[in-house]
Amino acid sequence: MRIHVTELKAGDKLSHDTFNSYGLHVLSKGTDLFAREISKLFQHQIDYVDIDARPSEEPAIRTIESGLSPKWLPTVEPIYQDAVSGCEQLFMEAFQNGKIVEDDVVHTFQPLVDNFRMERDVVSMLLLLNTKDDYTYQHSVQVGMLAYFLASWLDYSEEEAVKIGQAGFLHDIGKCQIQEAILNKPDKLSTDEFETIKKHTIFGHRIITDSFGASLAATVALEHHERIDGTGYPNRIAGSDMHPVSKIVAVADVYSAMISSRVYQKKRDLLFVLKELYRMSFSELDPETTHTFIRHMIPNFIGKQVELETGETGTIIMTHSSEFFRPLIRVEERFIDLTVERSLEVKHVFM
Template sequence: MRIHITDLIDGDILSTDTFNTYGLHVLSKGTPLSSCEISKLLQHQIDYVEIHSRVAEHVPMRTIESGLNPKWLPTVEPIYQNAVNGCEQLFQDALHNGRIQEADVIQSFQPLVDNFKMERDVVSMLLLLNTKDDYTYQHSVQVGMLAYYLASWLGYEEKQAVKIGQAGFLHDIGKCRIEDSILNKPERLTEQEYELVKQHTVYGHDIIQRSFGDTLHATVALEHHERTDGTGYPNRISGDDMHPVSKIVAVADVYSAMISSRVYQKKRDLLFVLRELYRMSFSELDPFTTHTFIKHMIPNFIGKRVVLTTGESGTIVMTHPSEFFRPLIQIDDQFFDLTVDRNLEVKHVYM
């Protein structure tokens, strides 16, 4: 049986020899898999392997919902939570001292990069780790990592991609000056409250500027809610005047906000979120940046279960590089190419 490596469990046995994309032999047929072997597959960027059928396969519910095997949790969850806690401490420092320390930013964010950079299924990783608690801090962590990934996909070198990830990590630091009663309000904000929240961009720019000077991080904090059509805030600048990294963080910011659970918002369907980003790329978000993000996120859906508009359930077996939202679906022994069957659409993706 063919299986994605994030769905492997201890005790699975390879049924064929495994090679990487360069043709190098990685693991032999008959190898029992444990965390060590699975880590080796990750390091060689192998997505799928062939294993012997399991005698009795029990998939925990959390795996079905997320797509990422819970056995990774003991490794990645503490790192993620430490970053969330570190972000909270940075907010407290910014509130009480008016500034933050660069060493604290690196200490909080760098372990994420070091431990998550090889993770291929970004979608599942974020959903599995995301909770309703500490939304502001979790959102900052997620935007930092998404900005790092997106910068890498856009061709930035590792050192610069990390710097961009840090800018994403700090993009909302100005919210430390907004009252929790407003930030966590379960109902729709009043116009006056919304105007107060919009000031977090100015506050963030001020905090970072006082901490590090007039840096990229300060620019991103100020501009991440600007929009290419000039409808954003605080200065209603257009895309030509936005820093390229602000455009990266804007995409990461919107995506993270839409997939997150909050007291007033349920998680949206993942394909719906990408469709919404695609729609926004023709007006509010930079199209090249947004389409690059979508192109790299869409392959994460391969192997995921879906429900079609007909009510039928199937599995995504292939995605298309141009028609992002019309994959090849397998239902039992039949295959349906949604680029051909234009009457069919994916209604919901099960992660």
């Protein structure tokens, strides 16, 4: 059956190969159409496609945008929780002994890599796995995962990306030596308390150096709160003196912290967080690293439901490579291109 692209539903299947007006092959016969594929049709300005007939008895497609969990969740959730528990054990080991065992790090982190390597919808993955409990340990796991993905996007080899992920995983290990009353304080930290928090970078560097010797992970633990404009801590070094991997973990660290609920902070909307990273890329965070992260995260919003500032709700159909935060949105039977409708903004992204 021939159908206009605006009438496509998630789960439709192409019955013929699809080409654009220049004769370029876009999608193959038999392709299952979901938000990402439909977006590709829009990008190539294809109006009509041929799809297999829809069986009347066909059950509703279970997708993230319908509010139901993706098929990978039951498999990866236990692995994620095991990693969080393993991280807690590493913190306890570091607190008690001042050292950690490298094999314990590998055995805790590697299952994440093995199971999440092919999962590219990082937005959904983090949101569905994130809970309000064990912030410090979840944050470490998330930063490790994000650092691994970001390193891959920056064209590091798989072996290098795994090492970078491990460094991200251990970046906050020095917090094991900070009092919980300060780490989990619900109110604003005093000047003295913030100075104490800052020391986790030095403590982490010492723990990892005592455990493994001079290493990438030790450098990252020391530098992940440094900023390219020299305003970070503990040594206020500038971007030219920061290790490139410290810049990767800094981006992952800020992103994970801002999307998470903490005792003193509510989690923030996803697009707001990426906008904040973009703003920080002109002063505090490395621009190339940050923009690479944003470019790869933004397409994951395709298919997500959003609320506009007008109160209308719709679905992101297409994202733009240059105007990151102004997607094409379908609201009922009409389309709103925020690159054209400049007065409109996305207020909230739903799962």
